Amino acid sequence: MSLDQTIRIERWTPLSRAAILIAALVLVLLAAGPLLFSNNAVDKLTTLFIYVMLAVCWNALAGYGGLVSVGQQAFFGLGAYAAVRLADAGLSVYPALVIAAVLVAIVSLPISAFMLRLKGGEFAIGMWVVAALCHLLVNLDSLVQGETGTSLIALNAYEADTRHALTYWVALGSMTAILAILFALLRSRVGSAIQAIRDNEEAAASVGVRVMSTKRIIFVFAAFGAALAGALWLATAITFQPKTYFGVQWTAYMIFMVLVGGLGTFEGAILGAVIFFVIEAWFGASGVWYLVGLGATALVFALFLPRGLWGWLERRYDLALLPLGYRVTIGGQPPSRERTPQGGPAAPAPTGNAG
Amino acid sequence: MMIWVNQIVQGILLGGYYAVIACGLSFMFSVMRIINLAHGSLAIVAAFGLYVLADQFGFDPFGALIVVLPAMAVIGWVLQRTILERSQRGGMLVPILSTFGLSIVIDNLLFEHFGADTRSLAPYIDELSWDSWQLTDDIAIGKLAAITFVTAVVILGGLQLFLTRTQLGRAIRATAEDPDTVGLIGINARRVNAAAAAIAMLTVGIAGAFLGMRATFDPYAGGPQLIFAFEAAVIGGAGSLWGTLIGGIVLGVAQSIGAQINPQGFLITGHVVFLVVLLARLHVDQIGTRFRKTVRRSA
Numbered sequence: 001m002s003l004d005q006t007i008r009i010e011r012w013t014p015l016s017r018a019a020i021l022i023a024a025l026v027l028v029l030l031a032a033g034p035l036l037f038s039n040n041a042v043d044k045l046t047t048l049f050i051y052v053m054l055a056v057c058w059n060a061l062a063g064y065g066g067l068v069s070v071g072q073q074a075f076f077g078l079g080a081y082a083a084v085r086l087a088d089a090g091l092s093v094y095p096a097l098v099i100a101a102v103l104v105a106i107v108s109l110p111i112s113a114f115m116l117r118l119k120g121g122e123f124a125i126g127m128w129v130v131a132a133l134c135h136l137l138v139n140l141d142s143l144v145q146g147e148t149g150t151s152l153i154a155l156n157a158y159e160a161d162t163r164h165a166l167t168y169w170v171a172l173g174s175m176t177a178i179l180a181i182l183f184a185l186l187r188s189r190v191g192s193a194i195q196a197i198r199d200n201e202e203a204a205a206s207v208g209v210r211v212m213s214t215k216r217i218i219f220v221f222a223a224f225g226a227a228l229a230g231a232l233w234l235a236t237a238i239t240f241q242p243k244t245y246f247g248v249q250w251t252a253y254m255i256f257m258v259l260v261g262g263l264g265t266f267e268g269a270i271l272g273a274v275i276f277f278v279i280e281a282w283f284g285a286s287g288v289w290y291l292v293g294l295g296a297t298a299l300v301f302a303l304f305l306p307r308g309l310w311g312w313l314e315r316r317y318d319l320a321l322l323p324l325g326y327r328v329t330i331g332g333q334p335p336s337r338e339r340t341p342q343g344g345p346a347a348p349a350p351t352g353n354a355g
Numbered sequence: 356m357m358i359w360v361n362q363i364v365q366g367i368l369l370g371g372y373y374a375v376i377a378c379g380l381s382f383m384f385s386v387m388r389i390i391n392l393a394h395g396s397l398a399i400v401a402a403f404g405l406y407v408l409a410d411q412f413g414f415d416p417f418g419a420l421i422v423v424l425p426a427m428a429v430i431g432w433v434l435q436r437t438i439l440e441r442s443q444r445g446g447m448l449v450p451i452l453s454t455f456g457l458s459i460v461i462d463n464l465l466f467e468h469f470g471a472d473t474r475s476l477a478p479y480i481d482e483l484s485w486d487s488w489q490l491t492d493d494i495a496i497g498k499l500a501a502i503t504f505v506t507a508v509v510i511l512g513g514l515q516l517f518l519t520r521t522q523l524g525r526a527i528r529a530t531a532e533d534p535d536t537v538g539l540i541g542i543n544a545r546r547v548n549a550a551a552a553a554i555a556m557l558t559v560g561i562a563g564a565f566l567g568m569r570a571t572f573d574p575y576a577g578g579p580q581l582i583f584a585f586e587a588a589v590i591g592g593a594g595s596l597w598g599t600l601i602g603g604i605v606l607g608v609a610q611s612i613g614a615q616i617n618p619q620g621f622l623i624t625g626h627v628v629f630l631v632v633l634l635a636r637l638h639v640d641q642i643g644t645r646f647r648k649t650v651r652r653s654a
Contacts, residue, residue: 121390121450122390125582125585129585294459295460296456306445
């Protein structure tokens with residue numbers, strides 16, 4: 001071994017350049033969707049886009065931020081509710097969907113002041129309490145009529161074909177925006193800071209990471225994404241029944257998608273959403289056993305493969321489609337990847353019980 | 356005026372139930388640092404167990420506890436040795452994810468077997484479900500509510516005696532302190548934790564029994580029970596082992612006063628009081644930290 005090995009630090013690799021290019025091509029192709037596919041297929045794809053948004057945002061919070069929330073349905077429901085309210089106030093429907101999400105993101109700021117003080121399981125259930133409270137408060141609104149609900153009647157202004165296409169485009173645009181924002185966020189200082197906090201909050205603070213404001217950015221981003229997903233779900237479902245939107249099953253779906261796809265991996269959350277979409281299409285009709293299967297799969301992945309399918313692929317084949325971290329190559333030979341996971345089975349727990 | 360006094364009295368009694376369901380959650384958190392998200396679902400499992408024994412085998416619900424409580428203890432032991440122990444080794448996030456997955460499995464298996472109907476144990480305990488002592492014209496104390504409250508005090512006192520006076524209790528406190536070091540003095544931390552989980556599930560079994568007798572339950576009732584237990588534990592968390600009781604009482608009183616203000620107010624007021632307490636404690640340590648110290652110091 002010679003000593004004059006060149007050490008290079010690189011971000012973009014030929015593979016990641018190709019991946020971004022292909023992703024861009026796929027998005028362009030998808031943009032032509034309503035011109036090519038049937039209404040049914042367009043609706044299905046819209047659902048997939050919403051799942052991707054939910055998975056990606058929950059993954060941003062849990063996988064990158066280390067904040068496992070079982071209450072993201074709070075923002076999902078509030079997003080839909082705000083859209084109903086805005087449309088009722090006379091705002092044009094499609095802008096209302098996006099503005100609703102922005103409003104919910106603003107509401108999530110004071111919530112973050114409470115909740116980010118909590119850690120681990122306390123944060124998880126604390127968010128559930130927030131979701132339960134939001135549900136109860138929305139029920140009080142006379143427009144919603146309690147659990148009876150209401151619907152987004154303003155959508156009737158559009159002809160069916162136009163409506164499907166518009167909702168599809170807004171969903172595709174929203175998903176692309178969410179992915180792009182998160183991609184930029186994770187490559188910035190915030191991305192390094194939030195992962196440092198996830199891995200060790202005290203150590204991160206000691207090297208000058210501003211813990212609270214960094215957590216807040218990721219929390220508000222996740223709230224915004226969930227709210228946008230909720231508003232879009234309303235545009236596809238049209239009816240708004242609080243129970244459906246504020247149900248904890250949304251969190252179950254998010255956890256399933258992210259755990260199976262890969263907790264803390266950008267590509268994994270997208271993969272998880274696609275897998276969930278396919279599984280739902282196949283087994284969704286089997287009702288209760290389908291839900292038992294989802295819970296059991298999440299449990300097994302949490303215990304035995306906490307980095308999910310993508311995490312496994314990534315480690316096994318040294319894959320890195322998206323240039324999020326940095327790679328160190330020594331003499332052209334990349335050593336093992338440097339995106340150290342938290343929560344891997346090998347990582348010793350601070351309070352391990354190896355008695 | 357007397358209406359409000361009555362609501363406060365009923366709230367205090369309701370707090371007894373919350374203390375019963377919360378103490379297992381706090382206990383597991385203080386010993387193993389795990390918040391078990393399947394806590395509520397497991398209470399519903401116990402309630403359905405009692406229901407089946409009462410409905411199909413003619414057991415008295417109190418007598419059926421002789422079967423259900425040991426079963427719950429076994430469930431706790433197995434849960435710790437299979438799922439929780441492995442989760443703990445995976446870091447902070449895994450226990451939350453795995454126990455949440457478990458709760459989904461439990462809820463839906465219950466739904467698969469028992470369907471959506473709400474059930475109650477009230478028909479099997481005869482007049483106890485409605486009998487009460489009339490204190491004044493406006494205030495009556497339900498016998499079941501009183502029994503629940505007394506049970507809460509007995510469980511909390513019993514837990515405290517157990518932690519201070521018994522070999523196993525001391526081992527649990529030592530393990531909570533430092534699970535690695537206790538191995539040096541001949542304590543098997545894995546077995547101690549499994550025993551602690553079994554004890555926590557005993558209290559969950561009792562909570563399930565009182566829930567079933569006091570109200571109705573259905574397969575998806577576990578989530579709300581987890582939330583109540585969590586709220587009571589957090590509100591009382593700054594105190595001691597007995598803080599759980601205080602937390603339960605605060606939650607119960609808030610809910611019954613809220614219910615008096617507005618029919619929808621029961622749950623809303625409970626959640627709001629929880630958040631207010633949380634805000635008040637923004638700078639105070641987390642739930643469990645104090646509790647854990649108390650467990651160590653044994654009050």
